[in-house]
Each structure stands twice: as structure tokens, then as C-alpha cells.
Amino acid sequence: MNAASVAQLVAVSKRRGKVQALDGVDMALQRGEVYALLGPNGAGKTTAISLLLGLLQPDAGEAFLFGQPPQSLAARRRIGVMLQSAGLPDALSVAELIAQVRSYYPQPRSLADVSMLAGIESLLPSRYARLSGGQQRRVQFALALCGRPELLFLDEPTVGMDTASREQFWKTIRELVGEGCAVVLTTHYLEEAEALADRVGVLANGRLAFEGSIEAIRARVSQRQIRCISSLTAQQVQNFPQVNSVSRDGEWLSVLTPQPEPVLRQLLAADSGLRELEVRRAGLAEALNSITGVAA
Amino acid sequence: MNAIAFDSIARRSLLLDARLEFLRLLRTPSFALPALIFPVMFYLLFGVLMPSGKASAGQYAQYMLATYCVFGVIAPGLFGFGVGVASDRERGLLQLKRALPAPPQNYVLAKLAMALLFAAIIFALMLSTATLAGGVRLGLGQAVLLGLVALLGALPFCALGLLIGSSVGAQAAPAIANLIYLPMAFLSGLWMPLSVLPGFVQSMAPLWPAWHLGQLALAAVDQPSRGGALGHVLYLLLFSLLAAGLATRRLQRTP
Incomplete structure (x- = not known):
């Protein structure tokens, strides 16, 4: 004790x-x-x-x-x-x-x-x-x-x-x-x-x-989330290397990837009109889900 | 369990716990009003008004004072504990009290003190009603003895209430308490003398704790009663220990 x-x-x-x-x-x-x-x-x-x-x-x-x-x-x-x-x-x-x-x-x-x-x-x-x-x-x-x-x-x-x-x-x-x-x-x-x-x-x-x-x-969760307003379709971005998943919510595009840098280069090259770009580490909620999911 | 369980902090908090328990019940009209008014009202109706004019009305009013006192003092224990503990248990108050450093005996002792105080008030109301409206004149010894029976007699029903409160949920508790209270009062001869009821009701009566208390109360005011005082006291003592013991075991298993 x-x-x-x-x-x-x-x-x-x-x-x-x-x-x-x-x-x-x-x-x-x-x-x-x-x-x-x-x-x-x-x-x-x-x-x-x-x-x-x-x-x-x-x-x-x-x-x-x-x-x-x-x-x-x-x-x-x-x-x-x-x-x-x-x-x-x-x-x-x-x-x-x-x-x-x-x-x-x-x-x-x-x-x-x-x-x-x-x-x-x-x-x-x-x-x-x-x-x-x-x-x-x-x-x-x-x-x-x-x-x-x-x-x-x-x-x-x-x-x-x-x-x-x-x-x-x-x-x-x-x-x-x-x-x-x-x-x-x-x-x-x-x-x-x-x-x-x-x-x-x-x-x-x-x-x-x-x-x-x-x-x-x-830190246990290596994924990053990229969010931006882009005219690219989810299907187009899904075909980029290193992309795990893509979802679209209205004009917002959301991309999950373990390595954001190459994905960003490709995104910017493919869509010159891309704006409101934001990259963040996955939140505590995602981290928890991955921990409890692994343990289960 | 705790060597310091009843130190000065515990004693001081017990006084406050008891006072707040009393306030809590006084501010709960669904408890306080029936508990204080029903015995007096029923006594006036069945003990004083209906038999008035008959030659034996004075004796009858004295007889009924004893049994309606018993009817009255059963309620605070049966309902205060039965309904109170069930709802405290269900709403998590009992858990919180256990987690807080509330001295473990305070909860039951505060409720006991409250039940005894209500019993004392009910006894005082009944005695005044009988004296003013029923023309009953008790000697000092009779009044003191009846008061003792009324106060101590509340205890077995506190134990029965604790058993109800530890066994059923908050929704069911008032119904169960009433289902025990009203038939038992009737079958024990608290509403009207057993002698006017069928024979099998009379022969079953010694089963009910309320009957034993009723006989003690009748003996206290020198009215005809059955059985010896010692037997009644022993029955009530055993009944209390059994009910309280069962309730404690239930409460320890499921908080």
C-alpha cells in the first residue's frame, strides 16, 4: 500500500x-x-x-x-x-x-x-x-x-x-x-x-x-483530420494515397489520414479554389473510441 | 465497526438529523395530516358521537380512547419508516448518507426520534379530545401508563415499517403499509370492540401485534382486556427484534 x-x-x-x-x-x-x-x-x-x-x-x-x-x-x-x-x-x-x-x-x-x-x-x-x-x-x-x-x-x-x-x-x-x-x-x-x-x-x-x-x-491515436471547403468529390479524394476515409457534409470535405502532408499537397494541387483549410489531431472522443474498441 | 462512531460530532449531528427529519415529515402533508387527524376524527365519530346517549357512553369513550390511541401511534412508525426508507433507498439518499461521513446509526435513530415525537403528539391530541369531547376522566396513573404504552408501543411498528421500507419500492410502500395498517387495526379491535365482531376474528386476534398493544392500552386505563401484560410485552419485543433483524439484513445486502 x-x-x-x-x-x-x-x-x-x-x-x-x-x-x-x-x-x-x-x-x-x-x-x-x-x-x-x-x-x-x-x-x-x-x-x-x-x-x-x-x-x-x-x-x-x-x-x-x-x-x-x-x-x-x-x-x-x-x-x-x-x-x-x-x-x-x-x-x-x-x-x-x-x-x-x-x-x-x-x-x-x-x-x-x-x-x-x-x-x-x-x-x-x-x-x-x-x-x-x-x-x-x-x-x-x-x-x-x-x-x-x-x-x-x-x-x-x-x-x-x-x-x-x-x-x-x-x-x-x-x-x-x-x-x-x-x-x-x-x-x-x-x-x-x-x-x-x-x-x-x-x-x-x-x-x-x-x-x-x-x-x-x-498520441495513441495517430490519425489526423483534414477539413476544408472544396469542389473535389469524395470519390476523387478517396483515390489519393494515404487516405483512410473521406466524408462530405454540405460543402465541407473531411479526410482522415495517418500522414496529412502528402494528402495536403495533392489536395491543394488538385483544387486551386480550396479554402477554410484546417488540420487537427483526432480529438479525445476518437482516441477513447480507439482505446475502448481495442480493449473490447 | 468504528470505535469513534458515536463521538461528539455524531451526537451533535444526531440532534440536527432528528430535528430535520421531523420538519421533513411536518412539511409532507400526505403524511402529517392523516397521521394527526385521522385517529382524532375516527375516535370522535365511533367512540364519542355514535354511542352518545347510551348509559354506558362514558365507559365506552374510555375504552375507545385506549384503542384509538394505539391506532394513532402505529402510523408514524409504519408510514414514517415504511414509506420514508423505501423512497430514501430508491432516490439514492441512503447511498449518499453512507458515502458521506454521516454516523451510521444517525439515520435510524433520527427517524425513531421523529416517530416517537409524532406518537407523543398524537397521544396528547387523543387525550385532550377524550377529556373535552368524550367526558373521559383518567386518573394521573392511568394517563401516565397509557402514555407509556402509546410511546413504547410505537417501536414495534417502526421495526415493521423498516422491514417494509427495506423490502419494497417507493411506489408500492404506501399501498403495502395501508394494506397492513387498516385491516390489522380492524381485526385487532382498534376501531370497534372485538366483542361485536364474529368469533373467528376474535380467535385470530392474538396473531396481530396491534391486538397485543391494544390489550396493554386497555389494561392501562382499567378496561376489560385479555391475556397478561408480560405475554403481550414479550410478543411485541420478539416481533420488533425479528422485523428489525430482517430489515437490517436486507439493507446491508442491497443499500
Whole structure:
């Protein structure tokens, strides 16, 4: 067991019903680090989080929070949690909910600080049931911050938030990380992982198919995408050497290739009217698909 | 499991948890209104108004005070736990409480405290109604004894509620709780004395926990009752332990 890690899975396997949800997964999170757990639905993300939180017991292997079993109340007093589905009591006000969660921690953040960080000052007197989905999500975030956590668990945190709240949310996370808080994040929004994560783990079929920086993931995918407005037909470009695939969307032409330079020379030579040229490395989404596809 | 599970933080948070649990129910009209009004309303109708004018009306009102008190204090436990736990479980609140450092015993203790507080309010409402409208005059000893039976008697039904809440979904829980509550109240002689019901209903009555509590309540106000106090208490104790034990096992298996 690594003493420096704030959360750790050691050779953990867990079966859920007939599915092997996790199969020999090792994972360690360092102090102050943002770790994004990605993968398709049913890949085992929620199982991994549930094991780290002590909601489930591993069939084999061990889970640790701050070097202790996750069931230990002392370890859990150092974390904050935002679960995917948290049906908080509808009849209570936001201020009452925050007071309740603050009472579980030895040195909680003040109500003023919590509501400022989560941007919910104006919601404090409202009953939880009367809030919009995005507002409820921000209240759940506020509850996660109540205990001055050293480690935050965020399971799909920004589902239902509008763009402005999401940006605000990311900014707050970065501030907390700046103060030394570590974060475990699961998300479907790849730009969220790109905006926040130091390290990414990709789960596929219960195994950790990849772990590393965002750049390392992208480098796994050698393809580049060329986009331009051109009068050439898809069929013509398909016949160029080194071209993997061509698609046309209105006047836009999109070409996937492992080696863009020779393709570009030919494109420019063949169509003098070509404009709006753009070459980019395949995005995180394509990278993920290729990783989980390989592992499957 | 945790040596520090009930330290000063846990004690302080328990007080708040209990208070918020009470507020939560008070602000849920579908729970609070029937729980507080139905026993009083039924008592007035069947215990005071209908028999009035008869020679034995005063005795009858005292007899019915005991059984309607029992009818009243069953509800907070059965519905507070049955419906509350089922919906907390389904909506993920129970999961969140487990993940948060909420002391594990707080959840059940807060709900218990709430059920007892509601039972106390219901008892007070019933006693005032019986005194003001039914002309019932209980001695101090009788009132204290009936109050004790009403309060402690709420506990077995908290356990039964916990078993319902841990077994069925949030949609089914209110229906199941009512399907147990209303027939059991009738068959245990809480609505009208068992003596006016058919013989087989009378002979089946010792099966139901509500009957045992009813007999204790009747004995507390010196009305005719069947069986000894010790037997009733033992039955209710065993019933509580069994229901709570089964519920705990279910909750540990599926959070």
C-alpha cells in the first residue's frame, strides 16, 4: 500500500450480478491530483467509485482511503461526495441541507464560504424541490464542499448544468485543487476531462485499458483530420494515397489520414479554389473510441 | 465497526438529523395530516358521537380512547419508516448518507426520534379530545401508563415499517403499509370492540401485534382486556427484534 496516495484500489475485482464489473484493477490517486475516470456506460466507473467510498466490498483485492479501509468514518471525514443520483429530501431548504451535512464534519467550512464557492447564495432559503435540475446539482456540489475535503468524489458532476454554470464549476474545482484538494471525476463530457484532469484512466470491460495524461491518450491515436471547403468529390479524394476515409457534409470535405502532408499537397494541387483549410489531431472522443474498441 | 462512531460530532449531528427529519415529515402533508387527524376524527365519530346517549357512553369513550390511541401511534412508525426508507433507498439518499461521513446509526435513530415525537403528539391530541369531547376522566396513573404504552408501543411498528421500507419500492410502500395498517387495526379491535365482531376474528386476534398493544392500552386505563401484560410485552419485543433483524439484513445486502 502506497502511503502517499489518498485513494487506492489494489488488484480489485468485483462482480455485479452476472457481469464482471471490475477485473483486477489497480489505481492510485496522489494528493492534489485530478484523476478523470472515463469509459463507456457499464465499463465499471460507478463500481470503482462505490468501492473507494466503501459502498461496496471488493470480491478480491483491497480498497483504501487515506491508507484506511473506506468504511472507516475517520477516513470519510476527509472526503466530499457528489453522487450521480442524490435525491435529497425535497421538503428541506438548501440552508437546512447544508447545515445537516456540515454537522457530519469536525471542522466544516462556513455556510457563507460553501454557498459562495458553489454560487448558491440566493438559493439558501428555497426548498430543494423548487430548484431546477442545474440548481439542484450546484446544491449537491455545495454539500460535497462542506467538510473542507482533501479528496472530492464527483460522479458526472455537470449533467444538467448550463454552460455558464459549468464554467463556474470548473473554475471552483481549479481553485480547490490549487489549495491541495485531490479529485476523482467521472464524466461523459470529454471537454470536462480535458479542462480539469491531470491524469486519465480509461475503463473498458472492467479493466483499466489506459492510464496517463490527456496528451498521452491523444498520441495513441495517430490519425489526423483534414477539413476544408472544396469542389473535389469524395470519390476523387478517396483515390489519393494515404487516405483512410473521406466524408462530405454540405460543402465541407473531411479526410482522415495517418500522414496529412502528402494528402495536403495533392489536395491543394488538385483544387486551386480550396479554402477554410484546417488540420487537427483526432480529438479525445476518437482516441477513447480507439482505446475502448481495442480493449473490447 | 468504528470505535469513534458515536463521538461528539455524531451526537451533535444526531440532534440536527432528528430535528430535520421531523420538519421533513411536518412539511409532507400526505403524511402529517392523516397521521394527526385521522385517529382524532375516527375516535370522535365511533367512540364519542355514535354511542352518545347510551348509559354506558362514558365507559365506552374510555375504552375507545385506549384503542384509538394505539391506532394513532402505529402510523408514524409504519408510514414514517415504511414509506420514508423505501423512497430514501430508491432516490439514492441512503447511498449518499453512507458515502458521506454521516454516523451510521444517525439515520435510524433520527427517524425513531421523529416517530416517537409524532406518537407523543398524537397521544396528547387523543387525550385532550377524550377529556373535552368524550367526558373521559383518567386518573394521573392511568394517563401516565397509557402514555407509556402509546410511546413504547410505537417501536414495534417502526421495526415493521423498516422491514417494509427495506423490502419494497417507493411506489408500492404506501399501498403495502395501508394494506397492513387498516385491516390489522380492524381485526385487532382498534376501531370497534372485538366483542361485536364474529368469533373467528376474535380467535385470530392474538396473531396481530396491534391486538397485543391494544390489550396493554386497555389494561392501562382499567378496561376489560385479555391475556397478561408480560405475554403481550414479550410478543411485541420478539416481533420488533425479528422485523428489525430482517430489515437490517436486507439493507446491508442491497443499500
